[in-house]
Amino acid sequence: MTGDQGGQVSRPAPRRTLGLGVIGCGYWGTNLVRNFAAMPEARLRALADLSSERRETMAARYPDAAVLDDHRRLLARPDIQAVAICTPPATHSLLAEEALAAGKHVLVEKPLATSVADADAMIAAAAAAGRILMVGHTFVYNPAVELLASLVRDGALGRIYYLRATRVNLGLFQRDVNVLWDLAPHDLSILEAVLGRDPQRVRAWGQAFVHPDQVDVASLNLGYADGLTALTHVSWLDPCKIRRVTVVGDQKMAVYDDLEPLDKIKIYDRGVERPPYADSFGEFQLSYRYGDVHAPRLRWVEPLRRECAHFIACARDGMPPRSDGPSGRRVVALLEAADRSLAAGGAEIAMGGDKR
Amino acid sequence: MTGDQGGQVSRPAPRRTLGLGVIGCGYWGTNLVRNFAAMPEARLRALADLSSERRETMAARYPDAAVLDDHRRLLARPDIQAVAICTPPATHSLLAEEALAAGKHVLVEKPLATSVADADAMIAAAAAAGRILMVGHTFVYNPAVELLASLVRDGALGRIYYLRATRVNLGLFQRDVNVLWDLAPHDLSILEAVLGRDPQRVRAWGQAFVHPDQVDVASLNLGYADGLTALTHVSWLDPCKIRRVTVVGDQKMAVYDDLEPLDKIKIYDRGVERPPYADSFGEFQLSYRYGDVHAPRLRWVEPLRRECAHFIACARDGMPPRSDGPSGRRVVALLEAADRSLAAGGAEIAMGGDKR
Amino acid sequence: MTGDQGGQVSRPAPRRTLGLGVIGCGYWGTNLVRNFAAMPEARLRALADLSSERRETMAARYPDAAVLDDHRRLLARPDIQAVAICTPPATHSLLAEEALAAGKHVLVEKPLATSVADADAMIAAAAAAGRILMVGHTFVYNPAVELLASLVRDGALGRIYYLRATRVNLGLFQRDVNVLWDLAPHDLSILEAVLGRDPQRVRAWGQAFVHPDQVDVASLNLGYADGLTALTHVSWLDPCKIRRVTVVGDQKMAVYDDLEPLDKIKIYDRGVERPPYADSFGEFQLSYRYGDVHAPRLRWVEPLRRECAHFIACARDGMPPRSDGPSGRRVVALLEAADRSLAAGGAEIAMGGDKR
């Protein structure tokens, strides 16, 4: 507690300060804690983690927050209105339902759950409790993804032929989920944000190279209406980090390279020109159009910071979040279908293909 | 016309100058002509092309060579012992058989043929004629591919988990072959050179975006013995040129980036370390090893120049070429299987899986 | 305040916790505060800044630290033993002398002072007070700079011909110092760390493009014994960020690119080969040697974190810091000489050229 001598700033408590708790302080949980701690609209009141080592680290860094070994103590605190859950995916649904039952608004790390059934139960629990359920699809809050989405929505690229996403590096192996459940949620939430609709069918390929029980390199092939296709490749076993989405339209093409510090989106005025009346292959003449490249200015804000602020705002005002329970469920449904496809040797799995 | 005044160099004809002819002077044929014309061990005697425009261009550039509209005139010349065929793939087998029947040694552009049956007929014709049949798998003569092959063969990368090849750009649409037959022969010949064995099964995905009759974006999944997998992605519809092969071993990883001007091969001393006795997932602990990166010096020679010189040497000395008929046939067999897989909605096609 | 219920970690106070204060919470001061706050060996007790807006931000983020508008209140606190000064350069010497007089150990941001006379006074004050005076030459604590220094020291590059440093981007204009005093301290401290000796002469060029009173683009030419030369170019007016040091030796060459995320140092086995007895130009034959490129693994630690930990360790144990007052003074002496050279139209200014 800082003293109240002259020259020191006074800290008037905001009228409706939201009390926050975070369950799970691993790699990603720590990032959420850092963002929450720096936000004036809320107050980080408690953290919970099973590891005593992590608890000590967090206690040293956040002396104002209670650091607990049992999440139930955290949920029992009346000064906490909203909770973020950053634990292993298999525990998401149980913890979220406990938190909702305790009357907390809940932000759950991606993937929302490890089955559609669990996701449905979480959505129902949130509705019953009258509380916010949000999923941590961080890329939805990324200015580059928003720009890509607006380019597609406004027709700036023309009709979209296909998207290709690559997300590889020497990655963190997970015990409890395979590489698809670990990395593909990012691309699937980007695809949903950019295309505004769901695929009609999913095929997956994957292989377990290092440990026989865990797929560590995988690809998805997502088929949408009108022949649009999205390809994603994810790997924990690549020497170079690549984070790249290419969107190919019949007018222009765009590349989103998340590793570029400034110019993350490049729009290529390139394409194939078809003559107007080529109805047989005999008359088929294509010519290539190479044109300017344009990298529009992105006003950068840390996506996780925007996500955290959005959660706080939704929790305080009772507004539905952009990455809500149903969007979390849609990603889980695709991952579940992908697992089914993997198990069936790459068979095609039919999906809803809904448009939003 | 060179005079014979003093001060001018005399040009003694080498004892066994090989007479060369080139059939097909399009984009790639022109490159062969340029290389052949600069080689002292041979003499470029005639070119043939159906296009009068191309013939005029070639006549202006190579005034010493006869420029013909009918390849039969070229094959009829007794001062030509060896012929390169750089025409559309569908014409390869017919032209090659004609040339072999005329007693010429033959270099055929990749792909060797458009069916295994045709390739078999060409191989038989070469055997019957006692002449060389070589396929223009240029990457086999690329110093970077040779280095990659030696790294794999010598075990420098450890046991190979998988390879991933990407070959995309805004490409030249072909009327008569799809993107697989156009671009994948490069990667398939690289895979054969690097791995020294054939896949046991092939699966293909592909889609025709621009013209409904021609697949312009495609992927191959090649399964080898011992769980080794190779993935290739080829596209005529990408705004950025990528020419990249990643080889992931359990000791080290290597990346071959053909667009790098100098350091085409980088070896990453990176990998996953497994504890010795982790037989259950409960004990499963992986740690990552990040180490040095090494780009060995490549003594660069233009691969096509080496290929052309190798063809001349083999033709003169009657030696079997490194990229012989059977290796051309193996690539054709894979492409044929890929087409079958495409037609069967991505079904797995069994292959020989031979080791060499 | 964290409660003391069961399940919460206890926080035993270390025996000799160092109390810290930070004066100046601008862009860089904030980074120091963030690092100090996360260190268990010390306790951040007070911050001082003249801006009420900054004080409010810091108060919200660091509720345990007193946030003051007058640095004298901070210096008066007996629970503070060490102080970091991150204010504009012109105020460094006065504030440092006040802090030393109050018995505090002092870390001063670079440049140590704005004149050699001031730097001398600070060094004398530290000696008189028996307290540590350290300058924030962060790059001295950078693992990449340490590696570069060891390559040079161990002779791995051979005899060093020259270094070339480029540090440009669209930068933060400073009111009180020109671009040399703002950016060149980084390169000058890197040069001192890498070469282990001082230049014998300095020449500077600079120009004020945007504001007539402030040089915003500048170059230094530093001459060392044995013909070794270092060139640095700094600019606030460049569209692209470049942070690059090239070291050219007669055996090998090295490039340190600070913007590379992983492989910051590349060693090129490239050079010029001279024949042994070429004593006249007539016999002069040079050949180029292109060889491997090697990027040694760097164990990365945030340099500022190491710098902060080093300051705390030195303050607690009374050990002289690596970036001590005299090294800060040497950089100031070079900048002062550079200003003199600028004023004299690029005249050469003689320096000590000491070896350490």
Place this chain on the structure above:
Amino acid sequence: MTGDQGGQVSRPAPRRTLGLGVIGCGYWGTNLVRNFAAMPEARLRALADLSSERRETMAARYPDAAVLDDHRRLLARPDIQAVAICTPPATHSLLAEEALAAGKHVLVEKPLATSVADADAMIAAAAAAGRILMVGHTFVYNPAVELLASLVRDGALGRIYYLRATRVNLGLFQRDVNVLWDLAPHDLSILEAVLGRDPQRVRAWGQAFVHPDQVDVASLNLGYADGLTALTHVSWLDPCKIRRVTVVGDQKMAVYDDLEPLDKIKIYDRGVERPPYADSFGEFQLSYRYGDVHAPRLRWVEPLRRECAHFIACARDGMPPRSDGPSGRRVVALLEAADRSLAAGGAEIAMGGDKR
């Protein structure tokens, strides 16, 4: 010898075919020969070189051209109207004057001469002979340089503050000229093309690291009217190839990277914004403007091909070339001044500063 059988193209001689000769068939001369040989508007009739090895190579490649050891034989041929001189710089003026005296149009490799006096003599000789004198400033014919020049001329970048050019790599050491005379002509001709005027003063720094008699690393500082400055750095001793020109204007900035395969010019909508009435430093407030990046489509043609075609067109039609004798002389004058500045320890040398 091409036959005249049916099916072979006829080659009607153009009405006014220009006969060409090339003196000097080293690295660069070979490139000129290759371009000349492929041009239908002219006929390459003779080559001259002192080296028998080179003559043999050229004789094998260009069997239609006479290959001579004495350039006087070449100049004596009446079927040659135009001559390119690609010999060491010190021989340019003598050979050019001989060629002009023989009534030939002359293209001289850069630098035009090794002294202003020689350049003046060459210009006078061309005027007296009524023949074209052109200098091989290839970059003047480079589409990227033309685009950069039009951006500057049209004010797209605003008022130009400065240019910075870097041209370094592990280079070809020259016996007879230092690195400035070898590499800086490129940048000086680019500067002339882009700025359309000459500097008022020149300062040079340079050093001989490998061979004591030959400067191998050097910088130029060129001062123009209105405070515009151009900086160039050239080196034969750098592990990485850099070919880059940055142009900084008060509205926008542009970077020309010659090593980019497609997008050689990038225009950055970035700059510093000054408030309208900041006449004292007290009111001085600058803000940065980060905006879009734009890479305009360049229609690429090999610059040397355009240069060769321009020479042929000028010679045939008697038109003055874009890179004429006086522009060659201006570059030589700058290099001569740079050598004087080097000799005088970096002293400033006054130049004309003419505007064209």
